[in-house]
Amino acid sequence: MLYVNKLIKTFEDLHAVNDVSFQIEKGESYGLVGESGSGKSTIGNMIIGLLDPTSGNIRLHGKNLWKGKKFIRPYPGQMQIVFQDPQSSLDSRFRIRDIVTEPFKAFSRKEQKQKMTNINMAEIMQRVGLHEEHLDRYPHEFSGGQRQRIAIARAIITNPEFIILDEPTSALDVSVQAQILNLLKYLQEELDLTYLFISHDMSVIRYMSDKIGVLYQGKLIEEGETEMIFKNPKQDYTKKLFASLPQLSSQGS
């Protein structure tokens, strides 16, 4: 479904992303794991159209997303992104209703009207574990976890087939993180979604992804089925990465 081919992004003389290729099948959850500066978020930004690639191409259903510096947007709302920081991803001056329906504003007036009448806001809110009454509130009345649910509601409202999750739980407490991870898994099944899950947290990525790609200094150094890689990492860096993961459950419980 999504092909990333020989993707390169350079900032001045820094190779942020260096010759990265991978593909994501429909319904799959693909995890990109790496530490700071590995280029994982840069790749996400290039797929969603926020950053133009220096070279290489990205194809969705065989169609190129970038022509030079121009982003050829697929049908609006087909791809969505959920960012890390729920404090800054919601405009504090908007009501929740306006935040969640903002993606519709990209459609023509006629389509907008049609979509607004067809959509069942109560159902969307319920899907992410919130209530319809919350629609008339402002973001500052919600906790971090609730805000992230609002961001997720905004992402699923367009019936996307592909969602980029860019460290969606890194800013949350562990107990709240677990709720959001469960929610994301539930939505994936319910709505037949394809995920690109970007994270620095090995345990989260292992729990969430079917396949993973390990990024190191802009290069994709290892890729494959999640369990295969976790059980039998080939590259030294991957081994080191797994070894650094604090072990909690190893001794029982």
Added chain:
Amino acid sequence: MELDVRATHTELINRPSQLRLNWYRFRKNPLTLIGGIVLLLFIIIAVAAPLLTPYEPEVINMENRLAPPSMSHWFGTDEVGRDVLTRIIYGARLSLGMGITVVVIAGLIGTIIGAFAGYMGGKFGQIIMRIMDVILAFPTLVLAMALTAALGPSLINAMLAIAIVKIPAFVRLARSEALVVREQLFVKASKTFGLSDIWIIFRHIIPNVITPVIIQVSIDLGDAIMLIATLGFLGLGAQPPIPEWGTMVHTGWEFFMEQWWYATFPGIAIFLATVSFNLLGDGLRDVLDPKSIR
């Protein structure tokens, strides 16, 4: 056991209303309160002008010229027998009205230009900022004088000149704020939805830069009133017989040695209006932008 993965705490965070918070901060500063009260009086006076005085501001009464303050003319009369208090009262309408109009217009235009310059960045932003730098390079008063002199002395031209010299400060302010807002994730999210730059600027950028602009507007109001009066005093602003404070001080000046009241009372009016706007502006900044309190 089946877990409901959507289960969540749906209670909202109980935060006190912003209004209460603002009022609390406002109250803590007595000077702001004084500024606010004086301004409120000025506004009431301006609105209710005809009810407050039995005289007309522009009707000449040569028999009673340059009369000292008395029970019938509290602030005395001028060289053609008009009641000075009446003229000050009507002058409040003019000064306040003009000041507010000019600064609000400058703020509005400046914010829009600044938001575009900040959000778009690049060459477009650079060119705009260089133009603003050129305007800012001149002292405001000198530039306003030059502009009115070139356009011809009149009230409208004075307003135009003041608006032009006031715009760059707003552009700078709005741009620097827009540079911050543009990096916020909600702006990036909007871009990923395919929303146009214009939509993003008007719905996301401008609403989020408006608070500091409002503070700046309230601080600049006092300054604008001062500028209007100054241009009037120099003979470049409102022309007689319009009851404008600066113009009144200008004509009153000739008689100052013998008839001190003519120039003094409009001068006090200018002083009070300017100071109270400044106090209110400072207070408003503390209320709306608590980071600035030290």
Added chain:
Amino acid sequence: MLLQIEDLAVSFLSMYGKTDVLEDVSIDIDSGEVIGIVGESGSGKSVTALSILGLLDNNAQINKGHINYKGNDLLTLPPNKLQLLRGKEIGIVFQEPMSALNPTMKIGKQISNVIRKHRNVDKQTGKQLAIKALEDVQINNPQEVFHKYSFQLSGGMCQRVVIALAMSSPPELLIADEPTTALDVTVQAEILKLMKKLSDNHQTSIMLITHDLGVVANTCDRIYVMYGGKVVENGTTSEVLYHPQHPYTKGLIDSIPEGKSKNHPLKVLQGDSFNPGKRPQGCVFYDRCNIRSSKCLEEPPTIEVNAKHNVACWEAESIAIRE
């Protein structure tokens, strides 16, 4: 006992009134011991650290309690004496290493200044000791780093420098508040190992404050689990992590995705992170607890599970009695 916090209660005052942030917190550290204080946002773990250091904000009010350090109560110690203790006997490492260093002064100078202040040595010796301190935190090229500025170093390097600064006297107690949260995992593991090694070499006690159970698992001798300004469970690391008694500790461990089957949803703690504005009556965990009963509307007692393990929960008591 090196440090003993007894029944510490702290509130923050604001225009909305008084908010309790710590309630009856008791923590103690032996010399040479590494303890972990684990909690999520709103748990009061950082406030505890700041109370020890006397660095609470002006709006904080200490309601009761003592912090005994070598026979002195730090809460009543005059500020200048506390200042003397800080840095010399009690070292601090914060989450953001960059902001702990002065960007306009070379690394070497910052360290040698501190060393000279604490040890009264001349400039030359100060420099040598500073280089030695950089070596001690396993910086490979101390001579080079000595002449650099903080912005020229990576986050991990900066944190090493901060630790070198904190260890320069060396202190009796090192308080590390989320020292690895801003760092990459590979670096995190190295920093934790380093801290543990320094503790062994110098007999320095460490109070490691973190939200991450994984971090304490491999580093600490004992753990205090905090929730809503209270210590809800404490004991040796293995006791608390592998035989947790408090429903919060259990829930927290269950929330970690590590090692969990992909095909099942994670067992979650319901509800949101603790909100100090809405402190429930009785047990602090009442709102989110899945085994609560009417008894829990009253403050639970601290129950000794065994000699090395305490828990503040009514339910745990009934279990203990049944056994």
